[in-house]
Amino acid sequence: MLQITNLSNTVADKPILKGLSLTIQPGEIHAIMGPNGAGKSTLAYTLGGRPGYEVTGGTVTFQSNSVRPELVEGLSFSGDKREEKDGASTGSARTDVGAIDLLALDPHERAAAGLFLGFQYPVEIPGVSNLQFLRESLNSQRKARGEAPLSGGEFIKLAKEKAALLGMDMDMLKRPVNVGFSGGEKKRNEMVQMGILDPKLAILDETDSGLDIDALRIVGAGINAIMRKPDKAVLLITHYQRLLDYVKPDFVHVLAGGRIVKSGGPELALELEREGYAEVVAA
Amino acid sequence: MTEVKDAAARDAAKKLETYEWGFSSDIEQDFAPKGLSEETVRFISAKKNEPQWMLDWRLKAFALWQTMESPDWAKLDIAPIDYQDAYYYAAPKPRKELASLDEVDPEILRVYEKLGIPIAEQEVLAGVAGSRKVAVDAVFDSVSVATTFRKELEEAGVIFRSISEAVREFPDLVRKYLGKVVPMHDNYFATLNCAVFSDGTFVYIPEGVRCPMELSTYFRINAENTGQFERTLIVADKGSYVSYLEGCTAPMRDENQLHAAVVELVALDDAEIKYSTVQNWYPGDADGKGGIYNFVTKRALCQGRNSKVSWTQVETGSAITWKYPSCVLSGENSVGEFYSVAVTNNRQQADTGTKMIHLGKGSRSTIVSKGISAGRSNNTYRGLVRVAANAEGVRNFTQCDSLLLGSECGAHTVPYIEVKNPSATIEHEATTSKISDDQLFYAMQRGLGQEEAVALIVNGFAKEVLQQLPMEFAVEAQKLLGISLEGSVG
Numbered sequence: 001m002l003q004i005t006n007l008s009n010t011v012a013d014k015p016i017l018k019g020l021s022l023t024i025q026p027g028e029i030h031a032i033m034g035p036n037g038a039g040k041s042t043l044a045y046t047l048g049g050r051p052g053y054e055v056t057g058g059t060v061t062f063q064s065n066s067v068r069p070e071l072v073e074g075l076s077f078s079g080d081k082r083e084e085k086d087g088a089s090t091g092s093a094r095t096d097v098g099a100i101d102l103l104a105l106d107p108h109e110r111a112a113a114g115l116f117l118g119f120q121y122p123v124e125i126p127g128v129s130n131l132q133f134l135r136e137s138l139n140s141q142r143k144a145r146g147e148a149p150l151s152g153g154e155f156i157k158l159a160k161e162k163a164a165l166l167g168m169d170m171d172m173l174k175r176p177v178n179v180g181f182s183g184g185e186k187k188r189n190e191m192v193q194m195g196i197l198d199p200k201l202a203i204l205d206e207t208d209s210g211l212d213i214d215a216l217r218i219v220g221a222g223i224n225a226i227m228r229k230p231d232k233a234v235l236l237i238t239h240y241q242r243l244l245d246y247v248k249p250d251f252v253h254v255l256a257g258g259r260i261v262k263s264g265g266p267e268l269a270l271e272l273e274r275e276g277y278a279e280v281v282a283a
Numbered sequence: 284m285t286e287v288k289d290a291a292a293r294d295a296a297k298k299l300e301t302y303e304w305g306f307s308s309d310i311e312q313d314f315a316p317k318g319l320s321e322e323t324v325r326f327i328s329a330k331k332n333e334p335q336w337m338l339d340w341r342l343k344a345f346a347l348w349q350t351m352e353s354p355d356w357a358k359l360d361i362a363p364i365d366y367q368d369a370y371y372y373a374a375p376k377p378r379k380e381l382a383s384l385d386e387v388d389p390e391i392l393r394v395y396e397k398l399g400i401p402i403a404e405q406e407v408l409a410g411v412a413g414s415r416k417v418a419v420d421a422v423f424d425s426v427s428v429a430t431t432f433r434k435e436l437e438e439a440g441v442i443f444r445s446i447s448e449a450v451r452e453f454p455d456l457v458r459k460y461l462g463k464v465v466p467m468h469d470n471y472f473a474t475l476n477c478a479v480f481s482d483g484t485f486v487y488i489p490e491g492v493r494c495p496m497e498l499s500t501y502f503r504i505n506a507e508n509t510g511q512f513e514r515t516l517i518v519a520d521k522g523s524y525v526s527y528l529e530g531c532t533a534p535m536r537d538e539n540q541l542h543a544a545v546v547e548l549v550a551l552d553d554a555e556i557k558y559s560t561v562q563n564w565y566p567g568d569a570d571g572k573g574g575i576y577n578f579v580t581k582r583a584l585c586q587g588r589n590s591k592v593s594w595t596q597v598e599t600g601s602a603i604t605w606k607y608p609s610c611v612l613s614g615e616n617s618v619g620e621f622y623s624v625a626v627t628n629n630r631q632q633a634d635t636g637t638k639m640i641h642l643g644k645g646s647r648s649t650i651v652s653k654g655i656s657a658g659r660s661n662n663t664y665r666g667l668v669r670v671a672a673n674a675e676g677v678r679n680f681t682q683c684d685s686l687l688l689g690s691e692c693g694a695h696t697v698p699y700i701e702v703k704n705p706s707a708t709i710e711h712e713a714t715t716s717k718i719s720d721d722q723l724f725y726a727m728q729r730g731l732g733q734e735e736a737v738a739l740i741v742n743g744f745a746k747e748v749l750q751q752l753p754m755e756f757a758v759e760a761q762k763l764l765g766i767s768l769e770g771s772v773g
Binding site (some may be wrong): 010048049050051052080106107108110111116117119121122123124125126127128132133134136137138140141144176197 | 464518719720722724725726727728729730731732735739740742743744745746748749
């Protein structure tokens with residue numbers, strides 16, 4: 001689903017990622033752990049396409065949602081060449097495309113292609129209700145995919161259902177985006193957004209930070225309910241093992257010095273928790 | 284109706300950085316001689332078959348104006364205006380008295396259709412039982428060409444006329460109030476308006492009447508090089524209520540066009556006037572060429588006990604905006620409100636705000652101003668809260684928020700507070716913020732394009748004001764904010 005090959009980047013001219021490679025298949029949950037400053041959040045922002053996170057080398061390909069190519073500016077398909085050779089045209093019909101070059105897309109195009117970023121620090125947008133924000137976002141995505149917009153009624157029904165998964169009531173969805181929310185509420189709100197936007201790949205940046213034990217269990221259950229499906233995948237960025245008690249990863253990676261330095265199964269997270277990064281990275 | 288407006292707004296949104304409504308229609312004009320002289324004033328008065336007292340009033344104003352100088356205290360950079368190089372009167376060729384919409388010049392109707400606000404919508408609305416109705420006193424250039432719903436309004440006792448008609452039909456009423464709120468000598472542009480005002484609207488709501496529909500006037504400047512000098516007078520008698528909407532668009536022109544309107548509101552005991560404006564005149568191009576000069580004097584007199592006037596404005600257009608809708612709160616326990624969103628982009632300049640003059644005991648005022656600056660524009664809030672020595676128990680709350688897009692624009696807040704009575708409670712809050720990269724990226728990561736993200740964030744910023752608008756305007760205004768800021772980020 002996601003193939004990162006030799007990815008390098010700079011932030012404010014400072015190299016952060018230095019040849020990072022990672023492959024995620026559909027149905028998998030990966031966890032990335034690592035010491036502060038290793039480049040974990042930088043990886044998330046770079047995949048999301050945040051301005052200022054300059055890619056200096058490497059490729060990222062993404063098995064996207066169905067996208068009508070002509071609706072997504074700058075979209076280039078690795079499958080195109082093969083099709084051109086065959087003399088076939090992608091046409092205007094919706095095509096379940098092959099791997100797309102993620103780095104060629106703007107942030108909102110990546111979102112429409114099925115990429116969701118759970119923010120470590122969710123942003124406040126005063127005066128804009130959660131419902132309005134999400135409905136406009138979802139319908140923008142649907143438009144880019146050539147799908148009809150959801151009506152008000154359809155959207156409210158969807159929002160109610162997903163909010164219930166995370167134990168949030170509608171009053172909270174009517175409040176301005178993240179304004180006056182506690183740290184835990186903001187993180188739960190991120191998960192409600194994920195549920196409504198229904199991405200193929202979720203990159204969750206320290207979604208567990210700021211959560212108490214009960215909230216952690218609710219968020220964990222939410223991630224499983226929304227994302228643990230054969231055609232979806234999750235990349236969890238976390239410092240701690242505790243989220244992984246609720247969302248069992250298939251793979252655990254250690255990110256240090258801008259690269260994946262060690263990969264393993266769930267047991268690697270326990271080892272890290274026990275022995276610390278220094279030990280494991282050095283080993 | 285909303286569908287029509289939505290469609291128009293969507294179409295407009297597609298045209299980046301161009302002015303959608305920049306067309307001019309070809310209607311035979313009846314021009315006053317070019318330039319400004321006593322002859323011009325007499326020509327206008329004669330064209331309108333005005334009584335002698337009206338002509339005398341105009342001539343007195345003209346003589347006064349010649350002794351005055353253009354104000355320069357605002358934070359505006361205004362190129363010198365050649366008042367002789369303009370026409371002061373342009374009217375569609377008079378046809379016989381209009382009995383119905385069918386008789387309106389089809390060319391005029393077509394212009395309104397292009398704007399997405401066809402007069403025909405009135406009839407549609409009228410056919411829907413129980414739905415809110417909007418009466419349009421359609422000001423096309425300078426002469427009212429159609430006045431609708433007059434009958435229903437008349438049954439309620441409401442007088443809704445072009446000011447020219449009102450001068451002829453209700454001279455006593457007009458004479459009693461004209462120039463009482465904004466005196467002839469008030470300021471340079473108001474005095475000019477007194478001399479050459481071309482047309483406008485007169486509304487009188489009798490005692491105890493709640494106006495049965497929203498009243499709206501769509502202004503439109505159409506003739507090349509023709510200044511438009513509207514005059515509006517609204518009188519709400521005891522215990523009455525009226526909501527008045529004013530919305531504007533203008534065709535694209537290279538020449539700067541001068542607009543110097545005067546709006547006077549009078550609220551008697553227990554009366555309430557709600558005056559809403561969406562101003563979308565041509566702002567000039569990205570380099571500041573062309574665009575409307577909008578020098579407007581709007582003032583309300585809350586004369587009666589418990590009277591209330593609420594100004595709501597969404598100002599997105601014009602090259603230069605100089606406008607301070609104000610309230611003189613002379614009635615005991617009278618209430619003044621000012622809700623404003625002013626957007627400037629490219630080279631636009633806005634110096635706008637309000638004056639709340641507290642003369643009455645227990646009078647209260649609320650000011651909420653949201654300034655949004657982008658491009659290389661300048662946006663100034665200028666406000667005065669004054670409490671007279673014998674006005675006990677006055678309250679004012681002022682909130683001025685500025686939002687900046689980019690680093691080349693300016694936002695300025697100039698609040699004047701003069702309190703001469705120690706019992707007053709005055710609160711002033713001000714903030715300045717930028718649309719953060721964090722907010723933009725967050726919204727785009729959820730799937731919104733950059734322009735959509737900016738529009739959403741800006742609408743959130745302006746929400747307190749937008750929600751004061753009547754439904755007829757709210758959707759249109761929201762889209763306008765986004766359209767006005769296109770191309771301002773990235």
